[in-house]
Amino acid sequence: MTASDGLAAALRQAAEQRGCDIGLPPWATEATGIETRRGYLSVDAVTERRRLFRLRVHIPDFGWTIGSTDDLGTLVEAIAAWREGVPLDELKARFDFLELDGFRRALEAGEPTAAQWAALLSSEYYRGQRSLLRRLHADDVLRSTFPTMTHRAVRLRVDPMYWMSRQVLVHEPEEGRYEVRRVRGPAPDWAEVSGDDLIAVLRAALYDDH
Structure with missing residues (x-):
């Protein structure tokens, strides 16, 4: 990540290598506010573990952690699939690091x-x-x-x-x-x-x- 000049740059590099569109603008210096039809996504490095990256989804005044992984390639593929509107069941089947039950229950219950x-x-x-x-x-x-x-x-x-x-x-x-x-x-x-x-x-x- 250091060699890539920060997390946002590392995500862009991993996305380019995997051929993924993660919607992170080229001028963004932080991996926050990635726009999707299911809220804004953000990525941050969990401080307890150097190579663990946490994925969160946000709407005004609400946020959910939906998974953590140490694999940037898998992470950018999951972000791209989320942005494409892949159904939640299919996302979970493809990316086993995602934890979507709490997020799904909150939406279904309104x-x-x-x-x-x-x-x-x-x-x-x-x-x-x-x-x-x-x-x-x-x-x-x-x-x-x-x-x-x-x-x-x-x-x-x-x-x-x-x-x-x-x-x-x-x-x-x-x-x-x-x-x-x-x-x-x-x-x-x-x-x-x-x-x-x-x-x-x-x-x-x-x-x-x-």
């Missing part, structure tokens, strides 16, 4: 989404947004989206694992007045929405084809 709602609703820091959060959480469709906060606006994302999935921002600049903005799409500016229409507008922005 734990990250439910826990994130609970954390935001109970947060004193976001007390000013609590009324809006409660209103959104009360809707059974919007409750299934993954919420985060962006400059005091609530961001709702359809797929908690994929940062590019459909998402929308909703802001309550004053009580009873709402503004909505699609993060991507044909309407980049804030649009004022009445309280009566808020839930329908958010549902349409997140789930209707357009």
